Amino acid sequence: MTEAIDYARYDRIRPIRWNGESLELLDQRKLPFVEEYMRCAGSDAVAMAIRELVVRGAPAIGIAAAWGVVLAARTVEAADGAAAAAVLEPALQRLNAARPTAVNLAWALARMRAALLIAGDDWRAVLEREAQAIETEDLAANRRMGELGAALIAPGSGVLTHCNTGSLATAGFGTALGVIRAGVAQGRIGKVFADETRPWMQGSRLTVWELQQDGIDATLIADSAASHLLKNGEVEWVVVGADRICANGDVANKIGTYQLAISARFHGKKVMVVAPSSTVDMATPSGDAIEIEERDPGELLGVNGGRTVAEGVRAWNPVFDVTPAALIDAIVTEKGVVERPDAEAMRALFGG
Numbered sequence: 001m002t003e004a005i006d007y008a009r010y011d012r013i014r015p016i017r018w019n020g021e022s023l024e025l026l027d028q029r030k031l032p033f034v035e036e037y038m039r040c041a042g043s044d045a046v047a048m049a050i051r052e053l054v055v056r057g058a059p060a061i062g063i064a065a066a067w068g069v070v071l072a073a074r075t076v077e078a079a080d081g082a083a084a085a086a087v088l089e090p091a092l093q094r095l096n097a098a099r100p101t102a103v104n105l106a107w108a109l110a111r112m113r114a115a116l117l118i119a120g121d122d123w124r125a126v127l128e129r130e131a132q133a134i135e136t137e138d139l140a141a142n143r144r145m146g147e148l149g150a151a152l153i154a155p156g157s158g159v160l161t162h163c164n165t166g167s168l169a170t171a172g173f174g175t176a177l178g179v180i181r182a183g184v185a186q187g188r189i190g191k192v193f194a195d196e197t198r199p200w201m202q203g204s205r206l207t208v209w210e211l212q213q214d215g216i217d218a219t220l221i222a223d224s225a226a227s228h229l230l231k232n233g234e235v236e237w238v239v240v241g242a243d244r245i246c247a248n249g250d251v252a253n254k255i256g257t258y259q260l261a262i263s264a265r266f267h268g269k270k271v272m273v274v275a276p277s278s279t280v281d282m283a284t285p286s287g288d289a290i291e292i293e294e295r296d297p298g299e300l301l302g303v304n305g306g307r308t309v310a311e312g313v314r315a316w317n318p319v320f321d322v323t324p325a326a327l328i329d330a331i332v333t334e335k336g337v338v339e340r341p342d343a344e345a346m347r348a349l350f351g352g
């Protein structure tokens with residue numbers, strides 16, 4: 001069950017392209033029917049693209065922000081990194097403010113800031129190398145997580161995934177979708193289900209499109225059909241990504257993850273969270289401390305620009321929720337797997 005995976009077959013979809021002068025972002029608002037890149041020439045354009053979900057997915061927004069810092073550096077004259085850091089800090093703050101929940105954004109900016117502070121007169125080149133390293137390391141982490149996560153799945157299993165955690169959300173291959181890709185390639189996963197993931201429809205617009213590109217047969221379900229599916233026995237694992245994993249193992253992820261975990265536990269199914277260590281935030285003690293992003297309620301009032309709700313109806317649109325560690329069976333990172341996560345198990349792998 002350890003057949004070598006042909007990773008090249010998953011390389012077609014690239015949400016982030018650095019061309020040496022500007023950052024090209026695949027506009028995910030237009031997928032799956034239009035593949036169009038937005039060209040960002042400055043860091044504030046990158047911040048807007050993150051805020052507007054042109055680029056989305058916890059690791060991907062960290063990578064985009066890192067390249068945003070490289071773009072900001074082109075507007076600054078400074079003798080060394082420390083001097084440049086002082087001038088660039090407002091631009092990093094504007095990038096950081098783009099979205100609050102995924103820790104990968106703050107993590108990437110902190111890593112760029114740290115590299116800058118110790119850089120000499122070659123600080124621009126240092127920033128470019130650091131941004132490239134963040135992107136390259138994410139791809140390697142995803143491939144490693146694919147192996148580690150797939151190994152937990154018994155041959156012939158069915159899986160259900162939520163939101164989009166594939167190449168579109170990362171430097172490539174994906175987190176939860178990387179486990180699914182590896183599990184299908186190894187013959188461990190026999191059936192793949194993806195839910196729509198209202199209101200932004202990452203599942204119906206992005207995940208099943210990615211899997212179709214792979215030639216992986218996936219079945220789309222309504223979010224509201226998930227518990228019925230978990231009851232009928234075709235699924236053994238719910239496999240999802242994460243936006244922030246806390247010191248006690250609580251996980252913030254796309255809205256709807258929490259109720260999937262409740263239903264999975266009720267029906268005796270397992271929950272696997274797959275995320276690189278850049279998503280682990282040992283400085284956040286528990287899910288109660290996570291800021292949950294609330295987006296425009298208008299995202300709930302229509303689909304593809306067509307209104308489906310009467311005028312004057314109020315909507316509430318939190319786009320993440322927190323799944324308590326007690327409902328999670330395994331957290332898969334590139335550094336290893338935490339089974340039955342709790343504060344002690346998290347400390348054993350991540351320190352702190």
Ligand SMILES: CSC[C@H]1O[C@H](OP(=O)(O)O)[C@H](O)[C@@H]1O
Pocket residue numbers: 056057058059162163164165166169170175176202240241242243253254255319
């Ligand atoms: C590997 S992506 C992690 C995470 O990000 C997604 O959120 P969004 O599409 O709003 O950026 C979703 O929560 C994924 O699970």
